[in-house]
Amino acid sequence: MSTTGEKPVVLSLEGATIQFGGLIAVNNATFELQQGDLFGLIGPNGAGKTTCFNLITGVYKPTSGTIRFQGKEIGGLTPAKIAQMGICRTFQNIRLFPALSVVENVVVGAFLRHRTTLGSAFAYLPSSIRETSALKKEAMDLLEVMDLADVAQARSADLPYGKQRRLEIARAMATRPDLILLDEPAAGMNPQEKEDLQVTVRRIRDDFQKTVLLIEHDMRFVMGLCERIFVLDHGEEIAQGPPEKIRNDPKVIEAYLGEAV
Amino acid sequence: MKFWLVRLASLLLAVGFAFGLESVVGHQFPSIYRLVVLAGLYITLSVSLNLINGITGQFSIGHAAFYMVGAYSAGFVSKALFSHQPLVPQLWMIVMALFGACCAALTGLVVGLPSLRLRGDYLAIVTLGFGEILRIVTQNIGAIGGAYGMNVKPFGSPPQALWLVWLLAILCVAVCRNLLKTAHGLPFLSVREDEVASAAMGVKVPKTKVTAFVVGSAFAGAAGALLAHAETFISPDTFKMDVSFIILTMVVLGGTGSITGSVISAIALFAIPEWLRNLQDPVTKDPIQIPGPALVASIISVVIAVALFKAVQNRFHGSKPAKFGLYLAAIAAGFVCKLAFTPILAQAPGLAAKSFEASALRMVIFAATLIILMLIRPQGIFAHHEFSWSWVAKLFRRAPKEATA
Numbered sequence: 001m002s003t004t005g006e007k008p009v010v011l012s013l014e015g016a017t018i019q020f021g022g023l024i025a026v027n028n029a030t031f032e033l034q035q036g037d038l039f040g041l042i043g044p045n046g047a048g049k050t051t052c053f054n055l056i057t058g059v060y061k062p063t064s065g066t067i068r069f070q071g072k073e074i075g076g077l078t079p080a081k082i083a084q085m086g087i088c089r090t091f092q093n094i095r096l097f098p099a100l101s102v103v104e105n106v107v108v109g110a111f112l113r114h115r116t117t118l119g120s121a122f123a124y125l126p127s128s129i130r131e132t133s134a135l136k137k138e139a140m141d142l143l144e145v146m147d148l149a150d151v152a153q154a155r156s157a158d159l160p161y162g163k164q165r166r167l168e169i170a171r172a173m174a175t176r177p178d179l180i181l182l183d184e185p186a187a188g189m190n191p192q193e194k195e196d197l198q199v200t201v202r203r204i205r206d207d208f209q210k211t212v213l214l215i216e217h218d219m220r221f222v223m224g225l226c227e228r229i230f231v232l233d234h235g236e237e238i239a240q241g242p243p244e245k246i247r248n249d250p251k252v253i254e255a256y257l258g259e260a261v
Numbered sequence: 262m263k264f265w266l267v268r269l270a271s272l273l274l275a276v277g278f279a280f281g282l283e284s285v286v287g288h289q290f291p292s293i294y295r296l297v298v299l300a301g302l303y304i305t306l307s308v309s310l311n312l313i314n315g316i317t318g319q320f321s322i323g324h325a326a327f328y329m330v331g332a333y334s335a336g337f338v339s340k341a342l343f344s345h346q347p348l349v350p351q352l353w354m355i356v357m358a359l360f361g362a363c364c365a366a367l368t369g370l371v372v373g374l375p376s377l378r379l380r381g382d383y384l385a386i387v388t389l390g391f392g393e394i395l396r397i398v399t400q401n402i403g404a405i406g407g408a409y410g411m412n413v414k415p416f417g418s419p420p421q422a423l424w425l426v427w428l429l430a431i432l433c434v435a436v437c438r439n440l441l442k443t444a445h446g447l448p449f450l451s452v453r454e455d456e457v458a459s460a461a462m463g464v465k466v467p468k469t470k471v472t473a474f475v476v477g478s479a480f481a482g483a484a485g486a487l488l489a490h491a492e493t494f495i496s497p498d499t500f501k502m503d504v505s506f507i508i509l510t511m512v513v514l515g516g517t518g519s520i521t522g523s524v525i526s527a528i529a530l531f532a533i534p535e536w537l538r539n540l541q542d543p544v545t546k547d548p549i550q551i552p553g554p555a556l557v558a559s560i561i562s563v564v565i566a567v568a569l570f571k572a573v574q575n576r577f578h579g580s581k582p583a584k585f586g587l588y589l590a591a592i593a594a595g596f597v598c599k600l601a602f603t604p605i606l607a608q609a610p611g612l613a614a615k616s617f618e619a620s621a622l623r624m625v626i627f628a629a630t631l632i633i634l635m636l637i638r639p640q641g642i643f644a645h646h647e648f649s650w651s652w653v654a655k656l657f658r659r660a661p662k663e664a665t666a
């Protein structure tokens with residue numbers, strides 16, 4: 001495993017590029033996340049941020065370039081395989097399992113660590129019952145942390161918006177990923193909820209030792225939270241570095257049309 | 262220890278129930294023996310299709326094809342081999358059920374693997390087409406009876422298959438229920454809910470879909486094998502597209518995803534047409550006649566009642582008891598209309614003279630019942646719910662709880 005400085009590299013993109021017909025949605029993206037980074041990915045609408053996530057999580061196969069996770073090439077693997085290797089994500093347009101209860105949603109995430117066979121479930125053997133209650137317990141603990149324990153039995157579709165976003169994070173955390181990708185986790189939240197979310201994201205990094213890559217439009221949110229930021233515009237990198245540098249970068253200011261950054 | 266005792270008790274209960282049913286129906290009601298056998302098979306078929314369509318969210322509409330594969334493979338082998346082997350008929354039927362299940366599972370794998378890996382509803386087209394191709398090919402293979410059908414009479418006398426059929430139904434229900442009770446059921450449900458999110462959580466989506474499809478097909482195959490032995494005669498016409506659609510209707514009507522719903526609607530949808538077929542006057546034993554004016558008045562009033570019911574459902578947002586009262590009022594309005602319209606329509610000279618035999622109208626009544634149910638309860642009778650003892654207990658406990666509140 002290569003290291004820069006002191007911490008090991010978790011994720012590295014080298015010239016990752018994807019083209020949809022004539023449109024180059026992400027061009028030559030090159031960046032690196034180290035263990036324990038809180039890394040921001042920003043850019044105007046349609047810049048290619050979500051597409052970047054889709055490349056990393058295997059929804060799309062890069063047209064060229066390499067994506068490495070903990071030293072292993074993952075470009076083109078299936079999403080399920082990548083999730084099992086330790087990358088999990090949330091979605092910009094919340095994608096919960098609406099008819100399932102809150103705790104069931106989280107158990108789906110935890111299920112990738114199951115040990116018993118499907119046959120033992122068909123036969124309702126004690127091993128599969130024990131495993132089920134262990135996974136449920138684990139899910140309940142996570143819900144406790146995410147402050148969702150009181151709605152554990154509710155249908156996930158019935159939750160208010162902010163809680164749905166938090167549930168998506170809890171579900172991703174349940175897979176016990178090393179790297180967690182959050183696609184606009186604060187979208188649609190009120191200022192109070194955003195502040196709580198910042199605390200939660202910090203806890204995910206500090207208490208749970210995850211590396212976090214997040215997309216966010218709210219500049220105050222990103223600048224206050226992330227230690228390093230990568231800026232995309234029309235699929236191209238326009239800046240990369242710590243928040244102070246990004247805030248004063250002329251290209252970034254131009255891309256955001258003078259919006260206070 | 263307690264766990265295994267409960268397990269043993271429920272196993273004994275299931276076997277006891279199956280044999281009890283066999284002896285009660287066999288001795289007391291021999292005239293409906295065949296119907297009870299078929300009802301048991303339909304339970305297996307609808308619950309197994311529910312695993313594919315309701316629980317895993319795929320859209321298979323040719324379930325009869327796997328029923329047919331099981332019936333023909335087991336029937337053919339039984340005919341050829343039974344006389345050369347030492348098993349008693351009962352054990353032989355179990356072996357044949359397993360064999361039919363394996364053949365259908367393999368067929369399911371071949372049909373499902375390519376179509377389930379693709380997105381969209383390819384499965385619907387493929388399963389429907391496969392069923393028809395299979396039927397037409399069978400019609401043209403002389404060795405298995407062609408269009409005339411095949412006699413399956415390995416044993417001298419017709420076998421006692423009812424207990425086995427119902428054991429299979431219980432097994433199918435138990436397997437699906439067990440799946441949903443453990444965490445292993447969740448990936449199946451999550452695939453139904455959102456494939457992309459499932460994959461992002463590490464669920465192997467294609468494998469999950471194919472597994473559900475193969476297991477569902479296997480149960481249909483086992484049911485087919487038992488059908489071949491119970492009926493001692495099968496023909497391609499036994500497995501027409503109608504059968505697939507009836508099974509599909511059972512699943513949708515019961516509430517996709519609800520095992521309880523599938524069981525109940527399988528019995529109901531199988532029993533209603535049979536009951537209508539045999540409708541006769543209890544005294545004279547003549548087929549029941551429905552006079553023309555009454556029939557037309559009924560149609561009009563049913564339409565009115567359903568329209569009122571829908572209106573209450575969509576427009577009224579008051580308390581539950583009030584809504585329930587309005588539902589009853591809508592149904593009562595239908596009855597009043599029927600009473601009011603019948604004498605008026607009797608004035609119409611052409612209509613008054615006509616009358617219709619109830620049994621001839623049975624498919625019409627059947628279809629109308631389905632349409633009405635789908636109109637007023639599109640999520641199916643049971644929606645996503647399941648029967649459970651705690652639910653029953655809650656019903657009984659509710660009254661005192663409200664009294665204290």
Ligand SMILES: Nc1ncnc2c1ncn2[C@@H]1O[C@H](COP(=O)(O)OP(=O)(O)OP(=O)(O)O)[C@@H](O)[C@H]1O
Pocket residue numbers: 020023025043044045046047048049050051052092
């Ligand atoms: N599957 C696809 N096929 C074709 N074009 C696509 C596809 N996915 C994304 N694009 C295009 O790629 C570009 C980048 O989209 P992307 O969703 O990554 O933007 P984004 O940075 O996440 O924007 P937003 O802030 O609005 O979420 C857009 O122009 C989009 O239309």
Ligand SMILES: [Mg+2]
Pocket residue numbers: 049050051092
């Ligand atoms: Mg986006």
